[in-house]
Amino acid sequence: MTKTYFRGAHAAIIMFDLVNIVSWEDVDIWRQDVEGKLGISGPSNRIPILVVGNKLDLVTPERPSVVSDEDLAAYISTHHLWK
Numbered sequence: 001m002t003k004t005y006f007r008g009a010h011a012a013i014i015m016f017d018l019v020n021i022v023s024w025e026d027v028d029i030w031r032q033d034v035e036g037k038l039g040i041s042g043p044s045n046r047i048p049i050l051v052v053g054n055k056l057d058l059v060t061p062e063r064p065s066v067v068s069d070e071d072l073a074a075y076i077s078t079h080h081l082w083k
Contacts, residue, residue, distance in 0.1 A: 005037075006038050009034075009038060009047060010047055010048075011048040011049070011050065012047060012048075012049045013049075013052060014027055014030045014031060014034070014049060014050070014051050015053075015054050016051070016052070016053060017054055017055050017066075018053045018054060018055050018056055018065045018066060018067070019055055019058045019059060019063055019065065020066060021066040023066075024066045024067050027051060028075075031049060031079060031081070034049060048081075049079075049081045051072070051075075051076055051081050053065070053067070053072070
């Protein structure tokens with residue numbers, strides 16, 4: 001996405017597919033893109049970034065989520081994001 005889409009943003013939402021590992025792996029790419037386009041270099045000038053897992057209705061015992069609750073919480077805590 002171009003820098004224009006991020007100009008003046010006060011928050012961001014990154015959504016991923018709970019049953020698609022590639023979608024989960026792309027969360028970090030999107031986070032870095034948002035931070036890079038907004039010039040976020042440290043904790044002092046961060047904006048809230050909300051991470052949302054989508055398609056919960058497709059998660060079953062036979063088709064579990066690609067990320068555990070613990071791993072998601074660790075990622076969010078490490079990068080100071082919101083869930």
